[in-house]
Amino acid sequence: MSILVLAEYHDGQLAAGTAHVVGAAQAIGGDIDILVAGDNVAGVAEAAARLDGVSRVRVADAPVYAHQLAEPLADLLAQLADDYSHVLAAASTDGKNVLPRVAALKDVSQISEILSVESADTFKRPIYAGNAIATVQSSDPLKVITVRTTAFEPVADGGAASVEALDIVASSTLSRFIGEELAQNERPELGGARVVISGGRGMGNGDNFKLLDGIADKLGAAIGASRAAVDAGFVPNDMQVGQTGKIVAPDLYIAVGISGAIQHLAGMKDSKVIVAINKDDEAPIFQVADYGLVGDLFEILPELEQKL
Amino acid sequence: MKVLVAVKRVIDYNVKIRVKPDHSDVDLTNVKMAMNPFCEIAVEEAVRLKEKGIATEIVAVTVGPKASQEQLRTALALGADRAIHVETDERVESLAVAKLLKGVVDEEQPDLVILGKQAIDTDNNQTGQMLAALSGMGQGTFASEVAFGDGVEEGEIRVTREIDGGLQTVALKLPAVVTTDLRLNEPRYAKLPDIMKAKKKPLDTRTPEALGVTVASGLSLLKVETPAERKGGIKVGSVDELIDKLKNEAKVL
Ligand SMILES: Cc1cc2nc3c(=O)[nH]c(=O)nc-3n(C[C@H](O)[C@H](O)[C@H](O)COP(=O)(O)OP(=O)(O)OC[C@H]3O[C@@H](n4cnc5c(N)ncnc54)[C@H](O)[C@@H]3O)c2cc1C
Ligand SMILES: Nc1ncnc2c1ncn2[C@@H]1O[C@H](COP(=O)(O)O)[C@@H](O)[C@H]1O
Numbered sequence: 001m002s003i004l005v006l007a008e009y010h011d012g013q014l015a016a017g018t019a020h021v022v023g024a025a026q027a028i029g030g031d032i033d034i035l036v037a038g039d040n041v042a043g044v045a046e047a048a049a050r051l052d053g054v055s056r057v058r059v060a061d062a063p064v065y066a067h068q069l070a071e072p073l074a075d076l077l078a079q080l081a082d083d084y085s086h087v088l089a090a091a092s093t094d095g096k097n098v099l100p101r102v103a104a105l106k107d108v109s110q111i112s113e114i115l116s117v118e119s120a121d122t123f124k125r126p127i128y129a130g131n132a133i134a135t136v137q138s139s140d141p142l143k144v145i146t147v148r149t150t151a152f153e154p155v156a157d158g159g160a161a162s163v164e165a166l167d168i169v170a171s172s173t174l175s176r177f178i179g180e181e182l183a184q185n186e187r188p189e190l191g192g193a194r195v196v197i198s199g200g201r202g203m204g205n206g207d208n209f210k211l212l213d214g215i216a217d218k219l220g221a222a223i224g225a226s227r228a229a230v231d232a233g234f235v236p237n238d239m240q241v242g243q244t245g246k247i248v249a250p251d252l253y254i255a256v257g258i259s260g261a262i263q264h265l266a267g268m269k270d271s272k273v274i275v276a277i278n279k280d281d282e283a284p285i286f287q288v289a290d291y292g293l294v295g296d297l298f299e300i301l302p303e304l305e306q307k308l
Numbered sequence: 309m310k311v312l313v314a315v316k317r318v319i320d321y322n323v324k325i326r327v328k329p330d331h332s333d334v335d336l337t338n339v340k341m342a343m344n345p346f347c348e349i350a351v352e353e354a355v356r357l358k359e360k361g362i363a364t365e366i367v368a369v370t371v372g373p374k375a376s377q378e379q380l381r382t383a384l385a386l387g388a389d390r391a392i393h394v395e396t397d398e399r400v401e402s403l404a405v406a407k408l409l410k411g412v413v414d415e416e417q418p419d420l421v422i423l424g425k426q427a428i429d430t431d432n433n434q435t436g437q438m439l440a441a442l443s444g445m446g447q448g449t450f451a452s453e454v455a456f457g458d459g460v461e462e463g464e465i466r467v468t469r470e471i472d473g474g475l476q477t478v479a480l481k482l483p484a485v486v487t488t489d490l491r492l493n494e495p496r497y498a499k500l501p502d503i504m505k506a507k508k509k510p511l512d513t514r515t516p517e518a519l520g521v522t523v524a525s526g527l528s529l530l531k532v533e534t535p536a537e538r539k540g541g542i543k544v545g546s547v548d549e550l551i552d553k554l555k556n557e558a559k560v561l
Pocket of ligand 2: 314346371405425
């Protein structure tokens with residue numbers, strides 16, 4: 001068996017999720033290659049080559065791959081896929097954008113967001129917002145899979161894979177990049193943070209999210225939000241945790257002014273320890289919280305910040 | 309321009325699901341069904357394009373059993389002009405849905421196809437991307453805004469996409485596929501007179517055979533289980549007690 005992992009990177013830095021995807025590839029077993037596609041990505045390729053368990057890093061360096069647009073990237077992956085039994089990517093917005101396109105080009109199914117590897121062709125994945133877990137088996141010659149990164153341990157650094165340049169330049173007449181608005185954030189990445197503190201509609205407005213800042217600083221936490229908080233314009237979309245936002249599984253998750261709708265729980269209920277702060281002692285979030293504190297967040301948050 | 313909208317019949321998003329005792333699947337008997345929320349957003353966007361004079365005709369399509377005509381009627385009540393039902397009682401995986409939708413695209417030649425980003429039953433998030441690949445179209449997934457003219461050329465659509473780090477904007481050559489994210493719009497409710505009128509709008513039926521598609525899939529569902537239930541914990545009485553528990557009991561501080 002041989003597995004191709006699509007590397008993800010931001011700002012020229014290999015994303016933490018890629019090491020988790022290689023972890024999933026190791027659970028399948030076989031030779032593992034990484035594809036790095038982009039414009040000026042030598043640094044990313046070097047970082048990928050250091051991941052344990054990787055045999056070869058294949059680099060497609062061309063402007064057409066600069067923004068990970070699905071059309072050229074899927075064409076590239078589809079051309080490479082014949083050498084592999086599995087193609088894997090993180091279940092990130094990039095992975096979800098491109099892998100189904102690759103699968104369709106190869107006329108095979110795609111398996112979304114796997115949680116575990118039962119064997120090389122059998123996987124577990126969440127359905128119905130994680131309220132059920134399906135075991136699925138694929139008889140396709142090629143398995144195209146996105147991986148829930150929080151469900152797999154990352155591989156360590158310490159490898160020394162070979163790096164090989166590819167000269168496949170896909171055409172891109174279907175789409176073109178216009179622009180990007182990326183949230184500037186000094187805090188740890190939501191998906192990888194050890195502590196996450198999230199605010200919901202109960203925060204009242206965007207300004208009040210500052211009440212979470214001091215606590216996040218002290219705990220080294222990432223800040224998340226419920227859909228209601230994002231829809232109301234309190235915070236940007238990339239902070240949404242849940243079924244249709246980011247999936248997190250930190251050691252400590254603190255939900256503030258969040259009621260605990262199943263769509264929100266889908267994104268955080270695998271956290272090790274859950275704390276809920278809510279003024280409604282009947283809020284469903286308390287049914288999953290290890291420690292619940294009933295009260296007004298506007299009194300509790302300043303006190304918590306001061307006493308930590 | 310002609311807009312094709314794909315809608316799926318799924319369990320209502322408020323319903324708490326039950327797994328069948330034999331673990332073969334989720335139990336859908338006597339469960340409230342509805343249009344997938346992301347598909348409601350897709351229909352709404354098509355209707356808004358028509359209200360702006362950009363879309364001239366909206367065709368709603370679904371793949372599923374007879375009962376899914378209910379969701380087509382909802383789409384018609386919300387403003388679709390006609391509907392196409394691809395009827396099958398089989399379990400249809402995303403790839404097969406995409407092939408069936410491609411069959412409809414080939415017949416209808418729409419300028420724009422709008423789908424939801426994900427169906428809330430399978431949580432697949434695949435069909436739009438697959439349809440785009442099969443039809444040789446560009447794809448604007450997870451859209452929070454679509455526009456025409458505004459900075460893009462004639463014959464293109466501008467799509468703002470919700471991505472992990474923030475927002476990305478792309479221009480796609482038409483015809484193109486767009487999949488909707490939650491913040492694209494807020495869907496309206498159907499009004500009673502429109503529900504009555506929808507009963508008279510045309511609804512055509514197709515079969516997978518007629519579209520030349522076999523719905524068999526390389527994927528088999530072996531088992532469905534309920535995840536380990538998370539037990540609720542305790543309520544603490546004060547911030548001091550909370551910090552103490554986190555430090556000394558949970559040991560996460
Ligand atoms: C298709 C679909 C997908 C969805 N995806 C997601 C998703 O990915 N993520 C997500 O989060 N949601 C998602 N939702 C929305 C979800 O159903 C809920 O509407 C949402 O999570 C509610 O957010 P909330 O808990 O912040 O708001 P609310 O439910 O309004 O809860 C606010 C809470 O704040 C408490 N509160 C208010 N004031 C105070 C105070 N002063 N002090 C303490 N507590 C206070 C209240 O008691 C209440 O419990 C989705 C919905 C649909 C239909
Ligand atoms: N059976 C179906 N009939 C019509 N449209 C569908 C069907 N299944 C999926 N879709 C469309 O594809 C979107 C994404 O679904 P999925 O890829 O299954 O998560 C949905 O929101 C629909 O727009």
